[in-house]
Amino acid sequence: MDRCLINALHSGKFKLANILIQGGQNVNICNSKGATPLMLASKLKVDIEDMPKKIQLMESLLNHDATLASVDRNGRTALMYALHSECIEAIQLLKSHGLFNTVSSQTKFERTRSIELSFFSSFESDE
Secondary structure: OOOHHHHHHHOOOHHHHHHHHHOOOOOOOOOOOOOOHHHHHHHOOOOHHHHHHHHHHHHHHHHOOOOOOOOOOOOEOHHHHHHHHOOHHHHHHHHHOOOOOOEOOOOOOOOOHHHHHHHHHOOHHHO
16 A cells, blocks of 8 residues: 555556545655655656646645655765656746755766766656
């Protein structure tokens, strides 16, 4: 039962995910990679007509106390997931709630292009 929300997000089932959130599902549960529902929702790639559903889902998670600054096992926050999806609306929403860091401040790495690229490429192994 705990993984229902994670599964709904992986499948892009907005309505089911919203029902689960409204029903009290744990909005801070993590998948095996440490990603939270907010991270997964931030990463969803949607068509323009589904954009309002994605943003409404993210707002619902935030309104039900999703932890904004959670990090996955690679140190990425929901903002990094939104950046990866290239979703300006999701990026703006997260920033409007105060999330400005893309990775944990404890994640130590040099700021070079090759490391940045490998950091983003780690998303490909998540799918």
